[in-house]
Amino acid sequence: MDTMRNFNRASVMKLVLESPGIDRSRLAVETGLTNATMTRIVQELLGAGFVTETTDQKVNQGRGRRRTGLEINAKGGYVLGLSILAFNTSVVLADLSGAMIGTVSVEPTDLSDARRTMDEICDAAEKVIIEHGVERDQVLAAGVAIAGYLDVKGGTWLHSPYLRWPPFDVRKSLANRLNLPIVVENVNRCIAVAETRIGCCAGMTDVFLVRAALGLGAATISNGKVLRGHNNTAGQIGHFLEGRVGTMCSCAKPDCITMAASGWAILDQLELRDTAVDRLDLIEDQGSKLLAVLEQAKSDKDVAHIVRRAGAALGHHCVTMLRALDPEQILLTGPLGRSAIYGQAFRENLVRNGISAEIITAHDKSISTPAMAASALSLAESIYSPSFDVQKMLTRKSDNARASEKTVLVL
Numbered sequence: 001m002d003t004m005r006n007f008n009r010a011s012v013m014k015l016v017l018e019s020p021g022i023d024r025s026r027l028a029v030e031t032g033l034t035n036a037t038m039t040r041i042v043q044e045l046l047g048a049g050f051v052t053e054t055t056d057q058k059v060n061q062g063r064g065r066r067r068t069g070l071e072i073n074a075k076g077g078y079v080l081g082l083s084i085l086a087f088n089t090s091v092v093l094a095d096l097s098g099a100m101i102g103t104v105s106v107e108p109t110d111l112s113d114a115r116r117t118m119d120e121i122c123d124a125a126e127k128v129i130i131e132h133g134v135e136r137d138q139v140l141a142a143g144v145a146i147a148g149y150l151d152v153k154g155g156t157w158l159h160s161p162y163l164r165w166p167p168f169d170v171r172k173s174l175a176n177r178l179n180l181p182i183v184v185e186n187v188n189r190c191i192a193v194a195e196t197r198i199g200c201c202a203g204m205t206d207v208f209l210v211r212a213a214l215g216l217g218a219a220t221i222s223n224g225k226v227l228r229g230h231n232n233t234a235g236q237i238g239h240f241l242e243g244r245v246g247t248m249c250s251c252a253k254p255d256c257i258t259m260a261a262s263g264w265a266i267l268d269q270l271e272l273r274d275t276a277v278d279r280l281d282l283i284e285d286q287g288s289k290l291l292a293v294l295e296q297a298k299s300d301k302d303v304a305h306i307v308r309r310a311g312a313a314l315g316h317h318c319v320t321m322l323r324a325l326d327p328e329q330i331l332l333t334g335p336l337g338r339s340a341i342y343g344q345a346f347r348e349n350l351v352r353n354g355i356s357a358e359i360i361t362a363h364d365k366s367i368s369t370p371a372m373a374a375s376a377l378s379l380a381e382s383i384y385s386p387s388f389d390v391q392k393m394l395t396r397k398s399d400n401a402r403a404s405e406k407t408v409l410v411l
C-alpha cells in the first residue's frame, strides 16, 4: 500500500514539475487516480511544502471560474550534486526545480587519499549550504558523479582509470558523512541521464554520449534506461585497438584509440604528454595543458590540424558502436567536446560514414557539468521518485512546528 502511495506521489510531483500550473482534475486524468485520491495527495504535498498553488487569471471557458493550478515550490527543498573527477572536483547546491543555487570547486589536498578527499568534499558541501542561507534539514538528498565504475549493486567503488582508490562502499561513506540519501553514478552516465531528463535531449529514449577529455568514456541511454552491462561497466570505450601502430598507451597497447583520439593523443603529438600518468598531480597539470592547447588551436594551423585529426579518429572509432546502438541523438561532451575544431571533425566523420542521428557537441549547446548532472540525478532518483519519503518530511515539519510552539510558550 505504501509503495503504491509513494509511486502515486512521485507521479504527481513529476507531472507538476513537467507541467507547471496543472490543476487537480488534469492530474487525476493523467495519472488515472480518483479525484478524492488526488485531493489527498495534493494536500500532503502542499503540507510538506513541495508544491504551491497558483491562480490562473485566465477565465475558464467564459464561465468565470478561476482555475487553481499547482507548481513545484522550488525553495521547498534542495539537493547536492558532487563530482569526483581527476581534475574536476566540485559541489553544486540545486533547488527542487533543478536550478543551481551555488557551486564551489574543491581542490583536494591529496586526491589519492580517498578518505581525506571525501572529508574535504563533504566539508565544502556543508559550507555551500551555509553560505546560501539554506536550512540544513531542507537539503534532502545528494547525487555523486564519479570518474569510475561501481559494482553491480551500485554502491562499492570498483575501479577508476586515474583515481586508484581501493574498493570501498562509496555510497555508505558519503551517506555517513552527509546523513542524506545518496546516489552514485559514473560521470558519463550521470550527464546522459541529466540531459535526457531536463537537458538538451529531454524526453528522448535513445541517446549515445561520449565524453572526450584526457581520456575517453561513453554512456548509452537505450529505450529510456542507462545501459549498464553485466558487470555495470558498460561505456569504457577508451582502450580499444585502433589498428594503426603508434605511441604506446598507458594501457600498454601500441595501437590504442586513446593514443589517436583523446586529449592524451593531442598532448603526445605536441610532445607535451608526461608519461608518468599514475601521478595524480601530473594529471591535473596535463589537464591544464590540454585546455591551453585547445585555446592555441583557434589561431595555430598546425595545432588545429592535430586537434582535427583526433576528432576525426574518435568519429571513425564510434561508427561501429553507433550502428549497433542506433541512437536518436549523439552528445559529445568534455573539454574536447567544447572545442569547435574537434567537434566539427567528429561530426563530419560520422556523417560521412552514414550516421544520421542528430549530433550535439558541448560547443553547440551547454551540456550539464558533472556536478550539475549529479544534482539532476539526485532529483530524479531520490526526489521525483517512489523512494522519496514524503511522510518523513511531514513528520519533520510538524516536529519543527512543535519546537517553535515551545519557543513561543517559553517566551
Ligand SMILES: [Zn+2]
Binding pocket: 238, 239, 240, 249, 250, 251, 252, 253, 256, 257, 258, 259
Ligand atoms: Zn589504451
